[in-house]
Amino acid sequence: MLAIIEAYARGFLRDRPGLALTLLLPPLIYLLFAAIFGASGQGSIDASVSFTDLARSAASQTARAAMRKSFDRLSEQDSVQAVEANVVSGRADTGVILRAGDGPGLRIEILGTGGREAATNAVAARMSAIHAAMAGRAVDDGSVQRRRLGPAGDFQATYYAAAVAVMFMFFAAVHGAMGGLDERRSGLQARLVLASRGLAPVLGARLLWLTAVGVAQAIIIFLVATPDLPSLAIWQIAAGLLTAFVVGLAASGFALMVIAACRSRDQAQPLSTFLVLVLAALGGSMAPRFLMPPAFQSIGWLTPHAWAIESWQTVIWLGRFDSDVPTGWIVLAGLGVVGWLVAFVIERRRLSG
Amino acid sequence: MNGDPQSAALVFSGVHAGYGVKPVLTGLDLAIGAGEVYALFGPNGAGKSTAARVACGLLEPTRGEVRWPNQGKSGVSLSPQQEALFQNLTVAENLHVIARAAGARRERASIDVARALRLTACETRANELIAVLSGGWRRRASLAAALVGQPSLVVADEPTQGVDVHTRSALANALRAAATEGAACLLISHDARFVEAAADRVGFLLSGRLIKEGKPTALLDEAFGTRRTLAVRFAETPQDMLAKVMREAGFFASADGLTWRRIGDQPFEVARLLADAVNQAGGELIVSRPDLDDLAAALHEERHARDH
Numbered sequence: 001m002l003a004i005i006e007a008y009a010r011g012f013l014r015d016r017p018g019l020a021l022t023l024l025l026p027p028l029i030y031l032l033f034a035a036i037f038g039a040s041g042q043g044s045i046d047a048s049v050s051f052t053d054l055a056r057s058a059a060s061q062t063a064r065a066a067m068r069k070s071f072d073r074l075s076e077q078d079s080v081q082a083v084e085a086n087v088v089s090g091r092a093d094t095g096v097i098l099r100a101g102d103g104p105g106l107r108i109e110i111l112g113t114g115g116r117e118a119a120t121n122a123v124a125a126r127m128s129a130i131h132a133a134m135a136g137r138a139v140d141d142g143s144v145q146r147r148r149l150g151p152a153g154d155f156q157a158t159y160y161a162a163a164v165a166v167m168f169m170f171f172a173a174v175h176g177a178m179g180g181l182d183e184r185r186s187g188l189q190a191r192l193v194l195a196s197r198g199l200a201p202v203l204g205a206r207l208l209w210l211t212a213v214g215v216a217q218a219i220i221i222f223l224v225a226t227p228d229l230p231s232l233a234i235w236q237i238a239a240g241l242l243t244a245f246v247v248g249l250a251a252s253g254f255a256l257m258v259i260a261a262c263r264s265r266d267q268a269q270p271l272s273t274f275l276v277l278v279l280a281a282l283g284g285s286m287a288p289r290f291l292m293p294p295a296f297q298s299i300g301w302l303t304p305h306a307w308a309i310e311s312w313q314t315v316i317w318l319g320r321f322d323s324d325v326p327t328g329w330i331v332l333a334g335l336g337v338v339g340w341l342v343a344f345v346i347e348r349r350r351l352s353g
Numbered sequence: 354m355n356g357d358p359q360s361a362a363l364v365f366s367g368v369h370a371g372y373g374v375k376p377v378l379t380g381l382d383l384a385i386g387a388g389e390v391y392a393l394f395g396p397n398g399a400g401k402s403t404a405a406r407v408a409c410g411l412l413e414p415t416r417g418e419v420r421w422p423n424q425g426k427s428g429v430s431l432s433p434q435q436e437a438l439f440q441n442l443t444v445a446e447n448l449h450v451i452a453r454a455a456g457a458r459r460e461r462a463s464i465d466v467a468r469a470l471r472l473t474a475c476e477t478r479a480n481e482l483i484a485v486l487s488g489g490w491r492r493r494a495s496l497a498a499a500l501v502g503q504p505s506l507v508v509a510d511e512p513t514q515g516v517d518v519h520t521r522s523a524l525a526n527a528l529r530a531a532a533t534e535g536a537a538c539l540l541i542s543h544d545a546r547f548v549e550a551a552a553d554r555v556g557f558l559l560s561g562r563l564i565k566e567g568k569p570t571a572l573l574d575e576a577f578g579t580r581r582t583l584a585v586r587f588a589e590t591p592q593d594m595l596a597k598v599m600r601e602a603g604f605f606a607s608a609d610g611l612t613w614r615r616i617g618d619q620p621f622e623v624a625r626l627l628a629d630a631v632n633q634a635g636g637e638l639i640v641s642r643p644d645l646d647d648l649a650a651a652l653h654e655e656r657h658a659r660d661h
Contacts, residue, residue, distance in 0.1 A: 001454075002453070003449070003450045004450060006450070007439050007442060007446070010439075010441065010442055010446065011439055011440070011441035011442060014441045185435070186433065186435040186436060186437045187431070187433025187435050187437035187510075188437040188438065188439070190409070190431055190433060190437070191430075191432075191433060191437050191451070191498065191499075192451075193411075194410075194411075194429055194431050195430070195454040195455040195501075196454045196455070197427055201454070351411055352411060352412055352413060
């Protein structure tokens with residue numbers, strides 16, 4: 001198996017244009033995504049808002065009524081701590097604290113995390129508009145203030161590093177797996193199967209090689225994102241790498257399964273591109289899932305992309321290792337193994353028929 | 354060599370095989386001895402490549418039995434119809450991959466690779482990338498990859514597709530050399546000249562079963578004796594009068610009507626009689642020994658006549 005992996009590696013390193021496209025394009029796309037989505041927020045974003053009313057006044061009642069009209073996804077909490085917990089955990093995009101101000105007015109505090117500027121900006125803009133309507137004029141007296149929660153790093157940088165990494169790992173895996181079609185057609189697969197005395201070592205080598213390429217892509221993207229990431233402990237780096245490995249495994253298993261089901265490149269190209277794009281869109285690689293309607297947020301959990309992004313965010317940005325992380329690893333590794341097994345069954349049938 | 358099942362490297366006993374419900378092999382009996390080059394010869398669809406897949410253990414017989422008495426299935430190697438090599442690796446690197454995939458350690462693999470390069474006379478191209486080699490050298494490299502690790506059975510599927518005379522000769526020499534060192538070689542080929550040069554025995558396959566087998570020269574002598582092939586080639590279809598004369602002289606036309614062949618006695622006398630007319634029509638006359646293509650055609654006609 002090692003000999004076959006070595007052959008793939010040599011061929012990969014000698015294909016300089018292919019090497020550059022595989023390893024340099026993903027960080028470029030990451031930089032592009034981060035630049036686009038790091039821009040200031042738009043008022044039309046449908047952000048989820050968690051709020052608490054500490055003022056309990058006539059003014060706050062008016063503000064609450066206006067908020068109900070302005071935000072579709074609004075949840076009221078009993079305390080500031082509950083709102084903060086919701087925002088940090090990602091259950092809400094933004095928090096709003098209504099405090100009693102001078103006289104009959106209000107002081108409004110907008111809570112956001114490092115990477116959700118788009119949502120925070122949108123909520124802040126709407127709350128300023130509500131405050132201005134209540135005052136009967138535009139006010140800029142510091143009554144609407146923002147407070148950032150969570151680690152010092154940029155939530156968004158972590159998000160898009162993860163989102164772009166998983167998307168490109170899947171793209172690279174399906175394109176790499178298409179080499180298997182050529183090996184099947186030329187007879188190289190049959191030759192390797194005879195030499196290795198079985199299909200398992202040949203497909204196993206392909207799985208591990210594609211996983212290795214995926215891990216390399218993830219490492220490069222996160223290295224480019226490093227200036228915007230929080231400072232990482234050793235365990236976070238290790239957990240991030242392990243996440244990269246299981247994401248690579250998932251991408252490789254999925255790719256081998258899809259390509260095994262195809263008879264030609266003409267079938268494999270459009271099918272794999274369609275599937276990878278759909279997974280990327282639903283899984284949050286193209287736009288953050290917290291900006292999606294609730295139904296799509298739920299559907300997103302059916303994609304490996306959502307699990308990958310969530311696992312990376314939890315260990316790298318939140319700096320936590322809760323039960324969601326190993327669950328994500330199991331889901332991703334499981335997809336890799338199941339994909340490989342399906343590919344094995346299909347390829348074995350093709351080889352003998 | 355011999356087809357004695359006692360010393361055979363590959364034995365087919367009444368093998369039926371095919372794809373889905375379509376039977377391709379319909380009771381194939383075959384035995385190939387160690388050190389023997391055995392060629393399967395036959396028209397398209399006769400079952401040659403299916404027999405190769407069964408011989409490699411890639412396709413299970415639906416009936417009958419296939420055995421590899423020497424080293425079992427693990428001693429089988431394949432040179433597929435296409436090059437089947439890593440394009441961005443050199444010839445030697447490709448051979449190393451095959452050797453190490455088969456379980457050889459680096460030193461042992463180097464010895465195996467050197468041997469395969471020597472057998473195929475590929476030493477001078479060992480360090481060139483497959484992607485930059487000509488078609489002929491790629492075919493040699495592909496056969497070399499099948500000879501790595503001293504397999505007990507080498508299955509070579511159409512190794513001479515698209516190669517020149519020089520490469521064909523080199524490939525025949527390589528198979529002969531591998532057989533001399535003890536390998537059994539199953540050669541699948543359409544190439545009559547190559548089979549005559551390389552094979553100890555040839556089996557004619559038709560509709561999934563052997564209809565004739567033996568040494569090429571013996572089979573040709575038995576079938577044709579002193580008769581010779583007289584071929585007439587035209588640049589354009591001959592006029593009706595000449596065509597009629599040639600038919601009466603026992604010639605058969607090819608599908609395009611440009612090549613006419615007659616297998617019989619006194620070829621030179623017939624050629625002399627036709628010489629002027631053929632010359633005026635811009636044709637050429639060629640006298641040669643009948644080859645395996647002629648024998649295959651004769652066997653096919655014989656089978657066709659018997660069936661109808």
